[in-house]
Each structure stands twice: as C-alpha cells, then as structure tokens.
Amino acid sequence: MRCVVTGCAGFVGSTLSEYLLAAGYEVLGIDSFVDYYPRRIKEANLERARSFAKFAFVETDLQSASLEELFGGAESIFHLAAQAGVRASWGDDFRIYTGNNILASQRVLEAARSSRVKETLKKIVYASSSSVYGHAETLPTIETLRPQPISPYGVSKLAAEHLMVLYTKEFGVPTASLRYFTVYGPRQRPDMAFHRFIKAGLLGEPIELYDDGEQSRDFTFINDAVAATAAAANAQTPGVVCNIGGGSRVTINEVIREIGDILGSPLKVRRQARQSGDAKHTSADTSLAAREFGYKPQVALKEGLRAEAVWIEEMLKCGVLD
Ligand SMILES: NC(=O)c1ccc[n+]([C@@H]2O[C@H](COP(=O)([O-])OP(=O)(O)OC[C@H]3O[C@@H](n4cnc5c(N)ncnc54)[C@H](O)[C@@H]3O)[C@@H](O)[C@H]2O)c1
Secondary structure: OEEEEEOOOOHHHHHHHHHHHHOOOEEEEEEOOOOOOOHHHHHHHHHHHHOOOOEEEEEOOOOOOOHHHHHOOOOEEEEOOOOOOOHHHOHHHHHHHHHHHHHHHHHHHHHHOOHHHHOOOOEEEEEEEHHHOOOOOOOOEOOOOOOOOOOHHHHHHHHHHHHHHHHHHHHOOOEEEEEEOOEEOOOOOOOOHHHHHHHHHHHOOOEEEEOOOOOEEEOEEHHHHHHHHHHHHHOOOOOEEEEEOOOOEEEHHHHHHHHHHHHOOOOOEEEEOOOOOOOOEOOEOOHHHHHHHOOOOOOOHHHHHHHHHHHHHHHHHOOOOO
C-alpha cells in the first residue's frame, strides 16, 4: 500500500503523512519548500514523518519533476501542494499561483493518466477550498451552488478542481476533490488568523483584526480534515467534489473571546479595514462527504483551539516560531 502526498511539508500535508504512516501505508512525500513561510517551520512539521521507516521524501517542484517516475506503483495520490493564501494572490504574484496551483495540478493529472501510473492508481484526492464559493448565496452551502470565487487564489483552486473533474470524465482518471473550510490546529500556517491571534496573545501583543469581527467561518480541526482526506480515497462517485467543514459556524469575535479564555486574559484588538478577497461568511453542508465516505467532524472549536495553543507555545519555546 503505497501513497504519495504532495505538499507533505505543509500544515495539512505533514499531518496527513503521519496519519497514513501510522495506518501502515508507505508514503512518498513531495515538497519544494516554497517560501510563502519559513522553511524551518516546514522542516519541523516533517520531523515526525521522517522518523518512520516507510517514509521517503523528495524535495522537488511539481512543475518540473518526473512525476510518472515518482507516482509509479502508488495506490493513492493526495495532492495538497499549493501556493496558499488569499491576500497575497493579487497583483504580480498571481503568476506563482497559476504555476503552483494550476499548472502543477495539470502535470499531476497528466502523469496520472500515463499507463505506468494508471495501473495501480485508485484515487487522486485533491485539496480544494471553500474559497471557490466567494460570498456564497446560501448557507450552509451545498456543492452544486455555482462557485463564484472573489480572490485570484480561489480562482486558481477552482481551475485545478475543474481539471480534476475534466480528467475523470475525459480519461477516467479517478479523482475526488475536497473543499476544505478553514482548517486550524497544530501546525496551522503562520499567516492564518488563529495562529496570529494565539501567538500575539501568548506574547502579550495586540492582534490585527480585519473588518468588524462579525464575519463568520466554518472552522475544521486538522484531525477531521486529515481523516476526511484519507477516507476520500474510498469515495464512490468518480470526480466527486465534497465540502469538508467542522460542523458549526462561529464569528471571529467569538473566536477572539474563546482564545482569551484559553490564554487566561482577553486579546488586545487593533481593528483594520476589510481585506479584498475575504468572504463574509462560510458554512459547509457536509452531507455529501458523509454519504460518499462517512465523514463526520469530531472536534469542537474549544478543544481544537487548546491543541493549537499548546503547539504554538511549544514552537515559541524551541525557537521554531519567533
Ligand atoms: N489550511 C487551510 O485552511 C486550507 C483551506 C482550504 C484549502 N486548503 C488547501 O489545502 C492544501 C494544504 O494547505 P496548507 O494550509 O497545508 O498549506 P501549506 O502552505 O502549509 O502547504 C502547502 C505545501 O505545498 C508546497 N508546494 C507548493 N507548491 C509546490 C510545488 N509546485 N511543488 C511541490 N511542493 C509545492 C509548499 O512548499 C507547502 O509546504 C492546499 O492545497 C490549500 O490550498 C487549505
């Protein structure tokens, strides 16, 4: 049982790699260490996976690597590599997003349809995003609602999702796409809100809050996202696209209060203007994921925030975060 995890040094990819290794899979991890955030954080993410004998790591860029060779013999390919982040996707840097999110995904699919890879491949699971919806017109949102992304990042994630569906229809490449709704927990990327809030709280610094804080999100704990990703390898419908959410919608103001409670003192808030590309509300209808592969989120927000706070404290102590 061999699988490939692209983006294996990132937040979700490193946690997924460990989950698969613990379940007995042989894992080939691929990552190019894009400089969206520091390499030392990604090296720390990878440490535990590297302690497994069944883990192999290749540092390479999906845009140029010999993917047929790397994918040969794999049963599942979990395609998580991407240029993350909504706010940085405007302007000249969109070139990076088209490369790492669209062109790289197309190369993954081309390799998957080669006879060498097709022979053993049961599924490509692609990490899509709730950002494809933009300002969703109905909440909770179902997958059939027309996606209308409001950021170039969302456009790039949707383009790759369309490629997944297209290669399934046209060439029979078995894919499943998961629209993750804001994933949080240990190893969360340093640009993401909970990470910034908890770190600032621990250091006694003020947090920057964009908009009025009444924007709300469906937050998904990392272990739930990872369990869903592994289970999606067993999805029934070819080319299926499923929401993966945490099961409840919470405002940012509520999260700020919750973090203050966990840390033992309220966060100091500095308000900033709304950022272009940020959706006002997100909420996932996850009944399709439940039907396709038994998805059921398990971890409540308070418990998940506590786990993230413990991790950030540890990483600050050992100097991985500063
Ligand atoms: N974290 C979330 O809340 C969230 C929400 C929705 C969707 N997603 C998607 O989930 C996936 C994982 O997100 P994350 O938060 O772990 O991000 P991350 O930035 O921590 O991990 C992505 C990894 O991909 C690697 N990568 C990027 N381009 C590459 C390339 N061309 N070749 C090889 N490696 C490359 C990066 O170096 C990085 O380590 C991404 O596809 C992201 O779009 C994440």
